Amino acid sequence: MASKKVDLRRFPGFLPLTYLCLFLLYAPLVIVMIYSFNDSASITRWDSLSLRWYHDVFFGVEAPKFRAATINSITIALMAATSATIVAIMAATAMLRSGRFRGKSASFALINLPLMVPEIVTAVATLIFFSAIGFTAGYLTIVLAHIVFCIPFAYLPIAARMQGIEDVYEQAAQDLYATRFQAFRLVLLPLMTPGILSGFLLAFIISLDDFIITNFVKGAGIETLPTAIYGAVRQGIKPNIMAISTLLLVVSVVFVALSYFVGRMGEKNNDETSTKGDLI
């Protein structure tokens, strides 16, 4: 030990704690993945390797229920993420490219408000609001509620990207006889693409992820994947849930990896702009 070079960046014990952290993060997921291939109907006893529960997910008794929930989840996430992304692009243009206007500083707080209000409170407030105005809970109420909390998640990477693009490009476009709308469509928007994609994917995942707000505002007959899974595990974890979890886990990881590489690609293609807000 005495010969070890003094490294001021290194503190004893930090490395083991980092490994502990990774262990805590991955052990539960890995165990569930492994047990999803268990042939046994009991979740405790390991029997043998099989794809039985994956077959059950797609063709079993509960398959239609989970299929419907998956379709709901995906269509809701698509609609919510698309709307939130459009609203976020407009908001970012207002905040970063439109100079001063009345209520600008309040706008920043407002956009981030969904992040500050606890999810359960948003859920309660939205439920009360829809019930008070006599809106029947159902598909539409879920979409509306999801748009609200997706906005800040779409806004963050989009605004970060826009901040990294100097306004000299739009000025150059205007100088070359482009109208403001052309400058936006032909120059700013293409340069924003990685940020917009990141924002969209982030909003999409956040929408897919939501349980508590959906659970409050959904109507009686409608389920999303999280609410369906929650309903199923109330009576205890069953092997088919582990198979669904594994599938969902793989999809999430693929999505995140995609978003990550899209962000990186943007960075490489365009050294003038920064992508610090991408992904996280």
Next chain:
Amino acid sequence: MAADLQPKASSSTSTYAGLGIPLILPAWAIIGFFLVLPVMMMLIYSFLTKEFRGGVIWEFSLAAYDQFFFDRGLFGDELPKIEWTYITIFWRSIWQAAAATLLCLVIGFPTAWFIATRTARNRSIWLFLVTIPYWVNLLIRTISMKFLIRDNGPMNELLMASGLISEPIHIINTNLAVQLGLFYSYLPFMVLPIYAAVERYNFALSEAAADLYASRTITLTQIILPTIKPGIIAGCILVFVPSLGAFLAPDLLGGAKNFMIGSLIEEQFKGAAGNWPFGAAASMILLSLVLLVLTLYARQQTREQG
């Protein structure tokens, strides 16, 4: 040269000058109509009379807040005493959220430090590794944690099979289980701000301290920690606030004895209790608590900058 740009940067004619209000309007409309208005409605509901089996009667009443803070006996005719049930639940939530924050800090700080001191290339890979689980559905993560730490779950079986323990370690339905669940839910919120702060930290400062005879511990406590304090505080806030109102982790991992605010509120709307004004009042109290924490944070932030 560049200095020529200086006064201009703040007041140059912006490309979309004059379009600010129409462009921000959709965000205002959606968040205003579907979040701000609902929260105000919730405030009103907390002062209404409850309707059995959910809903409200439009009649002013303080019953919800009264029920939260005071005990007037079974028939409501005794002298009011302090009602500890709900205050205890709030207190437990605060305590649990604080414990989870501490757990995140103890494990997240070294992790963030470790990542920030890698080479630029490895850093993004490590960061990616730490954030991936966050993108897996929260419900699934919580179920996975439950599956792992059950009394007869894989962890206990492995430990017993290896002979390290003879009895299963009982974690599920304890405070520790909830804290582990919250840790699992919000860890990246601790790691990322601290990582950002450490990455910006200038290690020449550590060298200067060492040069001036500071030990490693002194360097850490007197130079590094004060410099990256804003990142640590931001991380703690980002973990503490959502933990306070969390629902899934206490619900799935905590069991009946470890009830937290989230479950209390949920029960008023989805569960058997069915008391909307009381649920609205509890939500208002939770929201006030969160806004208080955020305001204190914002004030401390401006004081440090000013």
Next chain:
Amino acid sequence: MADQNNIAVDIRNVTKMYGAFSALEKVNLDIRDNEFFTLLGPSGCGKTTLLRTIAGFEDITQGEIVLYGQNIANLLPNERPVNTVFQQYALFPHMNVTQNVMFGLLRLGQDKTSAKFRVAEVLELVQLTKFADRMPNQLSGGQQQRVALARALAPSPKVLLLDEPLSALDLKLRQAVRLELQQIQHQTGITFVFVTHDQEEALTMSDRIAVIKGGQVQQVGSAQEVYEAPKNKFVADFIGETNLLDVRVTDLHDGKGSCILPGGVQITCPAADGAHPGPGHLSVRPERIAITSPNEGLVQGKVKRHIYLGTDMHVEVTLMDSETVTVRMQNSSQIQIPEAGQTIGLEFEADAARLLVD
């Protein structure tokens, strides 16, 4: 009034305020047709702001900007028939060279075929034909600069605005591009308005120079005029190097003034407008001063030190009243350079000196 037709840009009483700070103060300038006109000044003097008000990126608080007889002050940038070469070029990173150069033509409504023809023409002018399909980040700094020039020239603007376009290039390249720019200006006959803080750049390229300081025009004139007949102390000091001797002005008539030098010798030399009797400054360029024996010189002093500059040698001389004067001598074996500490005389022709106001 016939002269009016030759004015490309007429800047009338333009004032630009940022809150209480005025970036431009009642600026009046006539930029002539087919002229290489330079706005020269130190950082923060308002030269870039002035250029951007012509392009339309900055609103003006007061005044008029008249382009060939039309007041353009209230038009949007895309409505003004001027184009800009930006300081960092601002090439659209997601478009290749051809697409960049074609951008303005398409916005003006040209069809693609004729636009392509024009692009080829302009790329040939800047010798970039081979790079037509490259993306901007695949080009060197000098090539990017030429694409920016081609892009701004393609729509044949009435006036081309150049915002320190050479500042990002290294010294050797900068000198080559200077000549090229001048040549392109002659070839195209387009009025160039060029912003720089580099006085050498301004002197070598411009037909006329406007020297700007603190948002105000100090002097407008040809390179020779601003160098040899500076209007005030700032212009004399900013353009080239000069010695400013404290003198007492005794008499002024017909653009000439008499003054008493430190040491008592009286001379008569050209005087700037506004010079007045009393304490004043006499500007003499270092290369116009010669060293002689103590009793032959107009002033006497002691050699303080030498500074070796390669082709030249600077000799710093301390005068009797402790002012320091710099003398520039060409380095050659024939010339004898006095030792430090030696007492010497300094002489210069009266016409090489100039009486200035602050």
